[in-house]
Amino acid sequence: MFEERFTEEHRIFRKSVRDWVQKTIVPNAEKWEADELTPREVFHEAGQLGFLGARFPERCGGSGGDFWYTVIWTEELARSGLAGTAMGLLVQSDMATPVIGDLGTPEQIEEFLKPAIRGEKIAALGVTEPGAGSDVAHIRTTARRDGDDYVIDGAKTYITNGTQCDFITLAVRTNPDADPPFAGISLLLFPTDTKGFSIGRKLKKLGNHSSDTAELHFDGCRVPRRYLLGEENHGFVYIMRNFQGERLVGALSAIAGARRAWERSVQYGKERKAFGRPIGSFQVWRHQFVDMLTEIDAGTLLAYRAADKFARGEEATIEISQAKLYCGEVANKIIDRCLQFHGGMGYMEEYFIARAWRDMRLITIGGGTSEIMKEIISKWIGL
Numbered sequence: 001m002f003e004e005r006f007t008e009e010h011r012i013f014r015k016s017v018r019d020w021v022q023k024t025i026v027p028n029a030e031k032w033e034a035d036e037l038t039p040r041e042v043f044h045e046a047g048q049l050g051f052l053g054a055r056f057p058e059r060c061g062g063s064g065g066d067f068w069y070t071v072i073w074t075e076e077l078a079r080s081g082l083a084g085t086a087m088g089l090l091v092q093s094d095m096a097t098p099v100i101g102d103l104g105t106p107e108q109i110e111e112f113l114k115p116a117i118r119g120e121k122i123a124a125l126g127v128t129e130p131g132a133g134s135d136v137a138h139i140r141t142t143a144r145r146d147g148d149d150y151v152i153d154g155a156k157t158y159i160t161n162g163t164q165c166d167f168i169t170l171a172v173r174t175n176p177d178a179d180p181p182f183a184g185i186s187l188l189l190f191p192t193d194t195k196g197f198s199i200g201r202k203l204k205k206l207g208n209h210s211s212d213t214a215e216l217h218f219d220g221c222r223v224p225r226r227y228l229l230g231e232e233n234h235g236f237v238y239i240m241r242n243f244q245g246e247r248l249v250g251a252l253s254a255i256a257g258a259r260r261a262w263e264r265s266v267q268y269g270k271e272r273k274a275f276g277r278p279i280g281s282f283q284v285w286r287h288q289f290v291d292m293l294t295e296i297d298a299g300t301l302l303a304y305r306a307a308d309k310f311a312r313g314e315e316a317t318i319e320i321s322q323a324k325l326y327c328g329e330v331a332n333k334i335i336d337r338c339l340q341f342h343g344g345m346g347y348m349e350e351y352f353i354a355r356a357w358r359d360m361r362l363i364t365i366g367g368g369t370s371e372i373m374k375e376i377i378s379k380w381i382g383l
Helices: 008-035 040-048 067-078 083-094 098-103 106-117 235-271 283-311 317-347 352-364 370-380
Strands: 123-126 142-146 149-160 167-173 185-191 197-202 213-224
Touching (some): 008 040, 008 067, 067 235, 067 283, 083 352, 098 185, 098 235, 149 167, 149 185, 167 235, 185 213, 235 283
Antiparallel strands (some): 149 213, 197 213
C-alpha cells in the first residue's frame, strides 16, 4: 500500500545503493568484522556517491530528497548482512547529523554537516553515559560557561564511531540545578581534536563487530559557545525529537535484516536435503516460514506507516514506537528460528546466520529498549 511512495528516482537510488553494497561491503565483511572497524574510506566513498546526504536539503550539501531515500538506504544496508558497518554509516547519516540540519547555523553547517555529508568527517552521537542510558534527563557530563567558551567535563560510553570520529553531537548538562533535570540539558558540536578529550576503551561487543564502539572522556575540554546547537537548556527536546528518526531507522533496519535472513534461509531450505528431500519441504518448516513471512510483512507495514507520517512532518511518536517495538522483537524471533533451521551450520561463526543472530540482538536495546517503547506508547494512549 506504500509502493506508490517510491518513484523512478527512488528505484534508481535503490539500485545504486544495492550495487555499491554488493561491491564494497559484502566482500569485506570478514575482514572488517575481524578488525572491529569499518575503514574511513567507506564513509568517504558513501559521501561522494551522495548516499549520506540524500534526504538533506541542498543548503546543507544534500540532494534534497525525502525520507523515503533514508528508507531505501537503511534497507539496502541491512541486506549487506554486516550490521556493524550499517550502524556506523546510519549514525553518520541519520543519527548524529539530522539535528545539525534542523538547528545548525550556516557556520555550523559549513564546518560540521557538509563535511559529514561528503564523508570527509566522521560523526558520532554522544548521549549515553556510564550512569545514564535510557534516562537521558539525568546525564552528568557538564558544560559550564567561561567567557565565550564552554568547558566540558564528563564521560560517554557505548559510542558508535567513537574511535575514529572527527566530531560528536554531544549532550551536556549546562544547568546542574535545573528542576526538572531535563530542563538543564543542551547540545554542543564537539571537535575531537579538542585538548582534554581522550578515547578510553574500545569496547568488545556481542555483535556488530565491524563498528567501533568506545568510551569517551572529557577533561576540561574548551569549545567556543558558537558550537551550541539551538538554544541553551533546550537539548532534551532536541534529543527526543532526534530519537524519532533514530528509532524509525532501527525498525526499518531490523525488519529488512529479518527479511534478508528469511530469504537466504528459504533458499538454503531448497538446497539442503535430509531424509531424501529438501528440508524446507517438511511441513513443520513450511508453516513456520509462512508465519515468519507474515510477521515480516506486518512489521514492514508498521514501519512504512511510521515512515509515511514522519516524511510528511506529522506527529508519529506512537507509530514509530510501535514499529521499533514490534520490528525489533519480531526480527529477533525470526533470526532465532532461521538459525534453528540451519542446525549445526547455523551455530558456526563462518555462516551468515550466526552473525545475523548476534547482530540483531542489539535492536531491542539500542535507541530505546522495548520496555521504554512500551512506556512511551502507554503514556500516549493515556495510561
